[in-house]
Amino acid sequence: DGGITQSPKYLFRKEGQNVTLSCEQNLNHDAMYWYRQDPGQGLRLIYYSQIVNDFQKGDIAEGYSVSREKKESFPLTVTSAQKNPTAFYLCASSKGLAGDKTGELFFGEGSRLTVL
Amino acid sequence: AQSVAQPEDQVNVAEGNPLTVKCTYSVSGNPYLFWYVQYPNRGLQFLLKYITGDNLVKGSYGFEAEFNKSQTSFHLKKPSALVSDSALYFCAVRDHPADKLIFGTGTRLQVFP
Numbered sequence: 001d002g003g004i005t006q007s008p009k010y011l012f013r014k015e016g017q018n019v020t021l022s023c024e025q026n027l028n029h030d031a032m033y034w035y036r037q038d039p040g041q042g043l044r045l046i047y048y049s050q051i052v053n054d055f056q057k058g059d060i061a062e063g064y065s066v067s068r069e070k071k072e073s074f075p076l077t078v079t080s081a082q083k084n085p086t087a088f089y090l091c092a093s094s095k096g097l098a099g100d101k102t103g104e105l106f107f108g109e110g111s112r113l114t115v116l
Numbered sequence: 117a118q119s120v121a122q123p124e125d126q127v128n129v130a131e132g133n134p135l136t137v138k139c140t141y142s143v144s145g146n147p148y149l150f151w152y153v154q155y156p157n158r159g160l161q162f163l164l165k166y167i168t169g170d171n172l173v174k175g176s177y178g179f180e181a182e183f184n185k186s187q188t189s190f191h192l193k194k195p196s197a198l199v200s201d202s203a204l205y206f207c208a209v210r211d212h213p214a215d216k217l218i219f220g221t222g223t224r225l226q227v228f229p
Contacts, residue, residue: 004159006159031215033216035219040125040221041221042206042219042220042221042222043160043206043219045216045218048215048216050215056214058216088157090159090160092159092160094215096215102148102165102167102210103148103150103210103215103216103217104150104162104165105150105152105160105162105208105217106162107152107159107160107161108159109158109159110157110158110159112157
Protein backbone atom coordinates (compact mmCIF):
# COMPACT_ATOMS: atom_id res chain seq x y z
CA ASP A 1 0.00 0.00 0.00
CA GLY A 2 1.21 3.49 -0.78
CA GLY A 3 1.73 5.86 2.05
CA ILE A 4 4.03 7.86 4.27
CA THR A 5 6.17 6.21 6.94
CA GLN A 6 7.58 8.16 9.85
CA SER A 7 10.07 6.73 12.32
CA PRO A 8 10.57 6.46 15.17
CA LYS A 9 7.07 6.90 16.58
CA TYR A 10 8.45 7.86 19.99
CA LEU A 11 11.86 9.37 20.69
CA PHE A 12 13.55 10.64 23.80
CA ARG A 13 16.48 13.00 23.70
CA LYS A 14 18.76 14.57 26.22
CA GLU A 15 19.27 18.30 26.09
CA GLY A 16 22.10 19.28 23.76
CA GLN A 17 21.71 16.30 21.45
CA ASN A 18 20.70 16.43 17.83
CA VAL A 19 18.08 13.96 16.64
CA THR A 20 16.89 13.01 13.17
CA LEU A 21 13.32 12.05 12.32
CA SER A 22 12.78 9.91 9.25
CA CYS A 23 10.05 10.40 6.64
CA GLU A 24 9.68 8.14 3.61
CA GLN A 25 6.90 8.14 1.00
CA ASN A 26 6.09 5.76 -1.85
CA LEU A 27 3.30 7.85 -3.35
CA ASN A 28 5.58 9.30 -6.03
CA HIS A 29 4.75 12.76 -4.72
CA ASP A 30 6.97 15.68 -5.60
CA ALA A 31 6.37 17.82 -2.53
CA MET A 32 7.06 16.99 1.12
CA TYR A 33 6.49 18.90 4.36
CA TRP A 34 7.29 18.90 8.05
CA TYR A 35 4.83 20.29 10.57
CA ARG A 36 5.12 20.67 14.31
CA GLN A 37 2.03 20.23 16.50
CA ASP A 38 1.69 21.65 19.99
CA PRO A 39 -1.50 21.62 22.08
CA GLY A 40 -3.72 24.58 21.28
CA GLN A 41 -1.47 25.85 18.47
CA GLY A 42 -2.51 23.70 15.58
CA LEU A 43 0.05 22.74 12.97
CA ARG A 44 2.98 24.99 12.19
CA LEU A 45 5.11 24.52 9.10
CA ILE A 46 8.82 23.91 9.70
CA TYR A 47 10.22 23.19 6.22
CA TYR A 48 8.89 22.09 2.87
CA SER A 49 10.34 20.84 -0.37
CA GLN A 50 8.74 20.99 -3.79
CA ILE A 51 11.47 19.15 -5.63
CA VAL A 52 14.58 17.07 -5.00
CA ASN A 53 17.62 19.05 -3.81
CA ASP A 54 15.52 22.09 -2.97
CA PHE A 55 13.62 23.15 0.15
CA GLN A 56 12.21 26.28 1.77
CA LYS A 57 11.85 27.46 5.33
CA GLY A 58 8.41 27.49 6.85
CA ASP A 59 7.18 29.61 9.72
CA ILE A 60 9.32 28.05 12.48
CA ALA A 61 12.52 26.79 10.82
CA GLU A 62 14.96 28.00 13.48
CA GLY A 63 16.71 25.10 15.19
CA TYR A 64 15.76 22.60 12.49
CA SER A 65 17.44 21.35 9.32
CA VAL A 66 16.32 19.14 6.43
CA SER A 67 17.66 17.51 3.29
CA ARG A 68 15.97 16.24 0.12
CA GLU A 69 18.48 14.05 -1.66
CA LYS A 70 15.86 11.59 -2.89
CA LYS A 71 12.27 12.09 -3.97
CA GLU A 72 11.09 9.51 -1.45
CA SER A 73 12.85 10.84 1.61
CA PHE A 74 12.72 14.08 3.63
CA PRO A 75 14.48 13.67 7.01
CA LEU A 76 14.19 16.35 9.68
CA THR A 77 17.01 17.06 12.14
CA VAL A 78 16.12 18.74 15.40
CA THR A 79 19.29 20.44 16.54
CA SER A 80 20.43 21.52 19.97
CA ALA A 81 19.65 25.09 18.89
CA GLN A 82 15.92 24.35 19.07
CA LYS A 83 14.97 25.70 22.49
CA ASN A 84 11.75 23.82 23.02
CA PRO A 85 11.81 20.68 20.86
CA THR A 86 9.30 18.57 22.77
CA ALA A 87 6.38 18.19 20.36
CA PHE A 88 4.54 15.95 17.92
CA TYR A 89 6.09 16.09 14.45
CA LEU A 90 4.11 15.34 11.32
CA CYS A 91 5.45 14.67 7.86
CA ALA A 92 3.23 15.08 4.81
CA SER A 93 3.43 14.92 1.04
CA SER A 94 1.46 16.20 -1.94
CA LYS A 95 1.48 15.85 -5.69
CA GLY A 96 2.96 19.32 -5.82
CA LEU A 97 2.69 22.13 -8.30
CA ALA A 98 3.11 19.73 -11.21
CA GLY A 99 0.33 17.52 -9.91
CA ASP A 100 -3.32 18.22 -9.21
CA LYS A 101 -2.48 21.67 -7.83
CA THR A 102 -5.13 21.49 -5.13
CA GLY A 103 -2.56 21.23 -2.38
CA GLU A 104 -4.16 18.19 -0.73
CA LEU A 105 -1.76 16.70 1.82
CA PHE A 106 -1.24 13.10 2.83
CA PHE A 107 0.12 12.63 6.36
CA GLY A 108 2.28 10.12 8.16
CA GLU A 109 1.42 8.85 11.64
CA GLY A 110 3.73 11.27 13.39
CA SER A 111 6.77 11.15 15.69
CA ARG A 112 6.58 12.27 19.29
CA LEU A 113 9.82 13.78 20.54
CA THR A 114 10.41 14.29 24.24
CA VAL A 115 13.45 16.09 25.60
CA LEU A 116 14.49 14.88 29.03
CA ALA B 117 -1.82 36.63 3.75
CA GLN B 118 -3.99 33.54 3.69
CA SER B 119 -5.41 32.35 7.02
CA VAL B 120 -8.15 30.28 8.60
CA ALA B 121 -9.81 30.63 11.97
CA GLN B 122 -11.58 28.03 14.05
CA PRO B 123 -13.40 30.03 16.71
CA GLU B 124 -14.30 27.10 18.96
CA ASP B 125 -11.70 25.13 20.90
CA GLN B 126 -14.26 22.44 21.70
CA VAL B 127 -17.70 21.41 20.50
CA ASN B 128 -19.89 19.08 22.53
CA VAL B 129 -22.83 17.25 21.01
CA ALA B 130 -25.04 14.33 21.94
CA GLU B 131 -24.94 11.22 19.83
CA GLY B 132 -27.60 11.31 17.12
CA ASN B 133 -27.77 15.10 17.05
CA PRO B 134 -26.45 17.18 14.14
CA LEU B 135 -23.01 18.69 14.54
CA THR B 136 -21.31 21.77 13.14
CA VAL B 137 -17.64 22.69 13.42
CA LYS B 138 -16.96 26.24 12.31
CA CYS B 139 -14.23 27.62 10.07
CA THR B 140 -13.75 31.05 8.50
CA TYR B 141 -11.08 31.96 6.02
CA SER B 142 -9.23 34.93 4.61
CA VAL B 143 -7.63 34.60 1.18
CA SER B 144 -6.81 36.63 -1.86
CA GLY B 145 -8.37 35.02 -4.88
CA ASN B 146 -10.33 31.79 -4.98
CA PRO B 147 -9.91 29.63 -1.88
CA TYR B 148 -8.92 25.99 -1.82
CA LEU B 149 -10.31 24.72 1.51
CA PHE B 150 -9.84 21.47 3.38
CA TRP B 151 -11.02 19.59 6.45
CA TYR B 152 -8.86 17.00 8.20
CA VAL B 153 -9.50 14.83 11.27
CA GLN B 154 -6.96 13.62 13.82
CA TYR B 155 -7.39 10.82 16.32
CA PRO B 156 -5.11 10.69 19.41
CA ASN B 157 -1.42 10.19 18.60
CA ARG B 158 -2.17 9.70 14.91
CA GLY B 159 -1.57 11.66 11.73
CA LEU B 160 -4.21 13.75 10.02
CA GLN B 161 -6.76 12.11 7.75
CA PHE B 162 -8.34 13.94 4.83
CA LEU B 163 -12.12 14.42 5.07
CA LEU B 164 -13.07 16.69 2.19
CA LYS B 165 -12.06 19.69 0.11
CA TYR B 166 -13.60 22.58 -1.78
CA ILE B 167 -11.89 23.69 -4.96
CA THR B 168 -14.72 24.91 -7.16
CA GLY B 169 -18.28 23.99 -8.06
CA ASP B 170 -21.12 23.11 -5.69
CA ASN B 171 -21.08 24.92 -2.39
CA LEU B 172 -22.02 21.74 -0.53
CA VAL B 173 -19.13 19.30 -0.50
CA LYS B 174 -19.56 15.70 0.63
CA GLY B 175 -16.70 13.80 2.19
CA SER B 176 -15.70 10.75 4.16
CA TYR B 177 -17.61 9.19 7.11
CA GLY B 178 -20.83 11.09 6.31
CA PHE B 179 -19.32 14.53 6.76
CA GLU B 180 -20.09 17.47 4.52
CA ALA B 181 -19.09 21.10 4.42
CA GLU B 182 -20.80 24.19 3.14
CA PHE B 183 -18.77 26.85 1.35
CA ASN B 184 -20.22 30.33 1.83
CA LYS B 185 -18.36 32.99 -0.11
CA SER B 186 -20.27 35.97 1.29
CA GLN B 187 -19.57 34.90 4.87
CA THR B 188 -16.10 33.53 4.05
CA SER B 189 -16.96 30.35 5.90
CA PHE B 190 -16.48 26.64 5.36
CA HIS B 191 -18.29 24.91 8.22
CA LEU B 192 -18.09 21.16 8.68
CA LYS B 193 -21.39 19.37 9.30
CA LYS B 194 -22.85 15.97 9.92
CA PRO B 195 -26.58 15.22 10.24
CA SER B 196 -26.23 12.63 13.02
CA ALA B 197 -23.15 12.48 15.25
CA LEU B 198 -21.51 9.26 16.41
CA VAL B 199 -19.41 8.73 19.51
CA SER B 200 -16.65 7.55 17.17
CA ASP B 201 -16.62 11.03 15.56
CA SER B 202 -14.93 12.35 18.70
CA ALA B 203 -11.59 13.70 17.52
CA LEU B 204 -9.65 16.85 16.68
CA TYR B 205 -10.73 18.59 13.49
CA PHE B 206 -8.61 20.98 11.44
CA CYS B 207 -9.64 23.40 8.74
CA ALA B 208 -6.97 24.43 6.22
CA VAL B 209 -6.54 26.75 3.26
CA ARG B 210 -4.04 26.57 0.45
CA ASP B 211 -1.48 29.37 0.44
CA HIS B 212 -1.23 30.66 -3.12
CA PRO B 213 1.11 30.71 -4.95
CA ALA B 214 3.22 28.65 -2.56
CA ASP B 215 2.33 24.99 -2.53
CA LYS B 216 1.51 24.62 1.15
CA LEU B 217 -1.50 24.47 3.47
CA ILE B 218 -2.18 26.80 6.36
CA PHE B 219 -4.03 25.15 9.24
CA GLY B 220 -6.37 26.47 11.88
CA THR B 221 -5.77 25.79 15.54
CA GLY B 222 -8.16 22.86 15.59
CA THR B 223 -11.51 22.11 17.24
CA ARG B 224 -11.98 19.19 19.57
CA LEU B 225 -15.29 17.46 18.95
CA GLN B 226 -16.71 15.47 21.84
CA VAL B 227 -19.78 13.34 21.13
CA PHE B 228 -21.53 12.06 24.25
CA PRO B 229 -23.57 8.84 24.30
